[in-house]
Amino acid sequence: MLVKKKKLRLGVFKYSCCAGCEFELIYFQKYIRETFDNVDIIYFRMAKSGGSEEGPFDLVLIDGAITEAWQVDQLKRVRQVARFLLPIGSCAVNGGIPAIKNHTSELDMEKRVYQDITHVHSIKTHPVDDYVQVDGYIKGCPMGRKDLYEAFTSLLLGKRPSFVNYSVCVECKIKGNTCVLISYGWPCMGPVTNGGCGALCPSYNRACYACWGPMEDANAPALARQFEKMGLAPDDIFRRFTQYGSTKPEFRRGAELYGSTTQPF
Amino acid sequence: MDNPHYRVACLLDVQPETEDTSSYLFVLEDGGDFQFSPGQFNMLGLPGTEEAAISFSSLAAAGSGRFTHTIRRVGNVTRLIGELEIGQRVMVRGPFGRGWPIEQAVGCDVLLVAGGLGLAPLRPFLLYMLENRGQIRNLVLIFGARTLDDMIFQIDLARWQEQDEISTIYCVDHLTRESNLRLRTGLVTRFMDGLDLDPRNTLACICGPEIMMRFVARNLALQGYRQDRIYLSMERRMRCGTAHCGHCQIGAKFVCQDGPVFSYPDIARFADTAL
């Protein structure tokens, strides 16, 4: 039989993030039964005591951005025992919100928060694929359920999952939303942002703020210039392209036109 | 016929060709007949994997409903087909497209140039020529692959090189080991001079990577071969096979319906090709 039903050996590792994606996994609503029926949780600290980091895993989901050195070591070890490794959520995929700090010097950042910084061992925020090869991305903040579903069912079937890789505008059009950029002149990030959310923000009457991070090959400089034409101040444009995913060249190129994107230690 | 129209075919036999390529013999499950001509293709799929365009690598056997595909395992459909066991099934739509211009071969010299897996769609054409050898004049096959291990249809190749009806030139980029095939080293374009062919009266059929087809076609044109008798088989992303999904368009052409076999000038006039 082609469809050999074997349980997937699952590992979930969390680095710097809000754990929202891990919750999303638990929140997987009506599929939670199917999910747990079809996976063996080998390592998932938020859902299970014990567990082994050693794997081997069929599927490893990485939640969170890399901000400390030990995470890199663990990540590299995990990669070696993972057949399929997917970063989940914006933090792991493109640095997400934690990467906002990259545009200030690390020392300044530490001093803003702690008086005694001797116990702080942070490094600049990096997405997972800066250190290991990944087999795809489940984007979103929190990660998209459609892609998560695709990942599970594809691996059960034995194929490479195909994730959403078009812009938010596509979903806006499918829904027939009024375009907030053109009709209201709001600085919508939808054209350069990876879809998957169902164009949530425009459907809720607000401009997309790019929480899913950049679409592959997005032309951020063109949109940034358009924002300028629409009357946005340079620092506001800079902020729009550095809120999410400025570790990725797509957004960085847009931000760079209006500010300096990375700071040394 | 309405599109899409799915049929189910059963895997009868698998013949490994290279490390990542095998030939698969299928038979239609509904017992129906299956007619197709050399150069045409099927859309093969499994529930859950969408579909892939795959050329026929055999000649249609009247009344049998049997057909062979030679498939390299590169993606979802092709890998899962690679995992099928004998007796398991696939979903088939087809045949689609326009194949090699068989009728134009009559009374001409015929040159076939294939690169790598490109021999698969040319094989049925070649078999047809051999079956109807009397209708054509000289028949030449030039087949190139990276190494011997990348050469598909080695049993055929060995037979053809001994046959008088056809002259063969097999070449590899690197000679890795000895075999009973007479191999030369170099790209196919190196062996295209001085062929026993009449440039003004040759049907040239090329299939392989686009960049290779470009060099071969240009080389032939330079040698004075008639450009409108040079034919190429193009590969594009395909979703429907019926000129609806638009993915395979090159300029005004739908590869799936107007092709995949095109005459060189007809397709080279559009951008978006390496030709």
Next chain:
Amino acid sequence: MDRQPNPFNSKTISIDYLARTEGESGLMVKIAEGGDVQEIKLKIFEPPRFFEGFLVGRKYSEAGDIVSRICGICPISHLTTSLQAVEDAMGIMPSPQTRRLRRLMCVSQVVASHIIHLYMFVLPDYFGYPGFAEMMPEFKKETDYLLAMKEAVNNVAEKIGGRPLNPVSMVVNGFTKLPDRETMLSLAEGIRAVLPMAYETAMMMSRLPYPDLETEGEFAALRKEASGEEERGEYAFNEGRLVSSGGLNLDIHDYFAAFCEQEQGYAQAKKSFLKTGNTYMSGALARVNLKFDQLHDETKKLAQEIGFSRPDRNPFHNNLAQALEIYDGMLESIRLLSEIDPKKEVPSVDIRAGEGVAITEAPRGLLMHRYVIDRRGVIEEANLITPTSQNFANIERDLHLLAARYGQSDDHEALRLKCEQLIRAYDPCFSCSVH
């Protein structure tokens, strides 16, 4: 021969990684032979996240979206607190409708969080499973309850906010889009349908064998007294004054007059204390203790049925209090959903410079945001204090009590489990604590 206990001969209980909590932490308890507790450290090693740092230089309008990513289980609380702090700084008073809808969102958040916490984090402890996934095959009814209740309350956040985690419709001074009345009513129906399950949940929670312990810290919560002709004040989540069992009664703006924060060498989170030096507990148990009178009558009845009497000082009973809040929250959601008839309002903002403070009740306790904003709306200073930081000191103090009480008699494993149970009873969120 009898051997005298040697205080230098200590046993150490250490937990490298505390599973089934949000975020990353471990625990180290050192008990001397003879039972004296020598050292207790709740090691929160969640990497520093610098929200307070990188909020500086960002626009007021982004703050809500940014801070909702502090926590994956209480994003709505962070978002609401942030919006209210910005409004406080700019002198904006949101409309009554906005405030009621926010209350609804926060209630749904608290209920959803408690449901997850009780079923997925707490139950496995008491039934001896590594996690809820392993329990599912045998606990079919409980699984059904969990899924049905969670879906009903998440629907509220999803329909009103766009998505249950990190909602998008909540902005400074209002909502970008409002659900229609029909949606509200159907959401109310959805919750009414699962109300009996909340009742059952409370009954189930009341039957668990909680260890005995009495916390020594104060209880602190937000409380709003009745105004006008109201019979009783709302069970406060977003608005009110700071009260404590120690007699504190403060305007939220005076938070820093009574509370202070300290850095810890061994933990990335800061620890909060009362300026008196006392530790305090906030969260469900503190709320139920301090605002029992403001619960719905049905909830009070339920409390009686499950044998909850106040003041209840056992921190393990935080789980009971959470069960009560689930039930009460559902009643409150039904009330709000049936009463609110959303009318279109445009959330407009007049940008002004200023300093703003907001305190709300997140599922796990008090949450404070304070911003200083310049005249272009750019944040110049940000200070966030999360529930787990507030409870941090008290958790350690309770662990001390626990170890002292059971350290002698219990075997290593049993004590370890009790320590874990205690920490989990607080429902800490380490991601939040290291924001």
Next chain:
Amino acid sequence: MQEQAFIIEKDQLFSWLEKLQQEFLLIGPKKQEEGGGVAFLPIKSVQELDLNYTLTMMGPQIYLYPPEETICTVWRKDDGGFEVRMREEVPRQVLFAVRSCDLQAILVLDKVFLRPGLEDRNYRLWRENTLLIGLHCSSIHPQCFCASMGSGPFFEPRQGYDLLLTDLGQIGYLAETLGERASSLLAALKAQPATQTHFDQKRQIGHYLLTQFQKSIDTTHLVEVLLKNQDHPVWSQTADQRCLSCTNCTKVCPTCFCYNTKDTVSFDLVRCERTRYKDSCQELHFAQVHGANFRSTRSSRLRQFVTHKLATWVEQFGCFGCVGCGRCMSWCPTGIDLTQMAKEIMVSEGLYDRRRQT
């Protein structure tokens, strides 16, 4: 084919539509709530109709070729075989008040999806179950250039629609039927047959409308010029400077037909739903195959869109792919205008006087 012409008063028309609603789902232009524009939406009460609209974002063809649609459902049977179920039924619907450009767009889609021998099953189902009622424009949107593309302002081909209405003001609508279906449905109305005067009036309105266009393009040499200039700098300049690859242009274009398929399987892997959704040549992965992407550059994708609409379409289907509705430029976040690009190329070919550009 049977053709008739009547004069229908406005009230009469509405009550006729109401009657149709008993049998058909009525879809027509409706003002969206919350400040949005007009969109083709299911109509509950005929009062909701907005018949003065000029441009909707999505054309009415989304009801014949939905942006997302199930093609078939496949079950894996226990014996290892597959059971394929196709879509058999669609609701009966009326597409009401379709403008000339959109009628033309539907004709274009007919050529794509109803090619003899290669009929798309779902499209045919929708098409057969749809009563198509056109309504001519009475004003011209600044972005419209249907007159240049030969698809408006009045719809000339006598095919594709069931009923074509022209607003003659006070008098009512001039209603021209095509085919059996519309005639029999209209019979109940007992409307007055139209006379030559009415047709004269219609022609006058047409003449007036023709003077109202602000945008135009000369199509005389368009095809050769575009095909000759596949390497023109306008492609890469516009692509790099302005094109976002957001695909809005192709999503709103009423003639864009490309789709992609996607299989979704159930967790037990037994059931598979094969859907198709409208794809776009502007998307990076559109032409991706194993080992190559045939349109990996933004400029090649942009060129594909423009040359397809304005040139290669003619060879493929015997008509332009652009009907001049102006949607792509209206909904492009940076306002890229395909007529401007075409004109730029014509200017460099000396075929167009830059001062004449509009």
